[in-house]
Amino acid sequence: MVNVTHSRRALGNTLEELGRPVLSFFEDLGGAFTLIGRVLRASPGLFRTIDLTVEQMFKIGVESLPLVVVTALFTGGVAAVQAAYQFQDYVPMRYLGTVIGKSVVIELAPVLTALVVGGRVGASIAAELGTMKVTEQIDALETLAIDPVRYLVLPRFVAACIMLPVITIFADILAIGGGWAVARGSLGVDTHTFTEGLRLFFYVRDIFSGLIKALFFGMIISTMGCYYGFQAEGGAEGVGRATTRAVVSSCLSILVLDYLLASVLFRLIWT
Amino acid sequence: MIEIKGIEKSFGDHQVLAGVDLTVGTGETMVILGRSGCGKSVLLKLVIGLLKPDSGQVLVGGEPVPYDRPGDLFRMRGKFGMLFQAAALFDSLTVGENVGLGLKENTSLNAGEISRRVKEKLLTVGLDGAEFLKPAELSGGMKKRVGLARALAMDPEYILYDEPTTGLDPVMGGVINELIRDLQHKFRATSIAVTHDIHSAFRIGDRIALLHEGRIVHVGTVAETKATRNPVVEEFIEGQSG
Numbered sequence A: 001m002v003n004v005t006h007s008r009r010a011l012g013n014t015l016e017e018l019g020r021p022v023l024s025f026f027e028d029l030g031g032a033f034t035l036i037g038r039v040l041r042a043s044p045g046l047f048r049t050i051d052l053t054v055e056q057m058f059k060i061g062v063e064s065l066p067l068v069v070v071t072a073l074f075t076g077g078v079a080a081v082q083a084a085y086q087f088q089d090y091v092p093m094r095y096l097g098t099v100i101g102k103s104v105v106i107e108l109a110p111v112l113t114a115l116v117v118g119g120r121v122g123a124s125i126a127a128e129l130g131t132m133k134v135t136e137q138i139d140a141l142e143t144l145a146i147d148p149v150r151y152l153v154l155p156r157f158v159a160a161c162i163m164l165p166v167i168t169i170f171a172d173i174l175a176i177g178g179g180w181a182v183a184r185g186s187l188g189v190d191t192h193t194f195t196e197g198l199r200l201f202f203y204v205r206d207i208f209s210g211l212i213k214a215l216f217f218g219m220i221i222s223t224m225g226c227y228y229g230f231q232a233e234g235g236a237e238g239v240g241r242a243t244t245r246a247v248v249s250s251c252l253s254i255l256v257l258d259y260l261l262a263s264v265l266f267r268l269i270w271t
Numbered sequence B: 001m002i003e004i005k006g007i008e009k010s011f012g013d014h015q016v017l018a019g020v021d022l023t024v025g026t027g028e029t030m031v032i033l034g035r036s037g038c039g040k041s042v043l044l045k046l047v048i049g050l051l052k053p054d055s056g057q058v059l060v061g062g063e064p065v066p067y068d069r070p071g072d073l074f075r076m077r078g079k080f081g082m083l084f085q086a087a088a089l090f091d092s093l094t095v096g097e098n099v100g101l102g103l104k105e106n107t108s109l110n111a112g113e114i115s116r117r118v119k120e121k122l123l124t125v126g127l128d129g130a131e132f133l134k135p136a137e138l139s140g141g142m143k144k145r146v147g148l149a150r151a152l153a154m155d156p157e158y159i160l161y162d163e164p165t166t167g168l169d170p171v172m173g174g175v176i177n178e179l180i181r182d183l184q185h186k187f188r189a190t191s192i193a194v195t196h197d198i199h200s201a202f203r204i205g206d207r208i209a210l211l212h213e214g215r216i217v218h219v220g221t222v223a224e225t226k227a228t229r230n231p232v233v234e235e236f237i238e239g240q241s242g
């Protein structure tokens, strides 16, 4: 008897412990959506915030570039090696370019770029705004009758929504280049065969899908960074916690949203 | 005039303010004394609408603070200047940009006019020529002075000071007290300063209030406060003058 109640209580506790992070994740998701709503309402103020937006675009580009170059080149290379391995002798090597091209533009470049940029840029947004929050700089903005959403969030949001697709195009090119280099250098596929493969079944909508994904990922990265930054409380430790949460949440949301967008784009729209 | 009427505020089940009533006359400087953690900063944030009271209201120039109407709230804040406890300077901006930000974002003044006003405000706080420094290059006292210049930039009718001398050495604290005293004589803004430093309170206040356990337990002029037999006030004064 005693044992049963005991284990039941233990089970209850376990459920509660599992439940709390899930609940707080949904709470945060709600908060993030609310923030997007406020950003959209503040958007008429964009023309007054153009210089800050350009500054953020530059910052996101510069912060991301080195990481994206390395990520994209190696992703393309790995895609080539793995595809060749799976082709074995059954699929002709002229399809190598096709497979690499499609998997890069639809999936690999947008998602890996977003994950890498989400880590780098999301963290730096959360840390910057979090520091501003705990040192009362956000309050100070409000007392100067400046809306922090317009002044801080809007430029980061717009910059990320523009720059993620731009960086993704860049990653598309580099990753395909990486695939080509490996195909030529170590798989014995010549340039002509590779580019013929790329052209085969080439659809503009594939590239377009990747860029739509990138736009949404930019939204997630900037919103999560700003949301958790604004939530920061209690000094340097709070800023650290906000930064970690921003990165974890945006990476998870990117993967989940990737699935949802793939379902919408390839099963509802492009069919 | 600022009228605080029956303000209550709790965080979770921790009640910080339990019915605060206080009236600050036009052109008057009211100092609110209280131990650290007693809710002084919370009270200032309620006055300027950074926090919303659970009950009660604040009237600024006879108008209730519009906590639920962001547009009106921003308009009201245009009449306020606030000095934060740790100055809260924007560390990505220069001193000059800090002081001029409110003007740049809220007025149609051109860059030349803004820079002229910024220079003038920096001169007022004794920091002329510091425009191009970054906040990280400033000492604590200089930061407070830049914070003051920023609070003054829009020529506010109302000024709120959160612990103007805390964290400064006694000499620099004295300098800031004199500066605030001068500004009050010059601009006659209706002001509330909160502090736990009685020397500063006696120096800058026209009247002094004591916030204790969520309520105002004493209000009086500096002379009245020094002479009062109110045990809480006496204890507070003795605790620091020894």
Ligand SMILES: Nc1ncnc2c1ncn2[C@@H]1O[C@H](COP(=O)(O)OP(=O)(O)O)[C@@H](O)[C@H]1O
Pocket: B011, B016, B034, B035, B036, B037, B038, B039, B040, B041, B042, B043
């Ligand atoms: N945003 C907040 N959330 C929860 N508690 C808060 C918040 N702001 C202040 N408090 C609590 O209110 C009390 C008063 O704080 P504060 O007004 O900062 O004190 P002080 O008189 O030193 O300025 C403290 O116990 C503090 O922990």
Ligand SMILES: [Mg+2]
Pocket: B040, B041, B042, B085, B162, B163
């Ligand atoms: Mg305080």
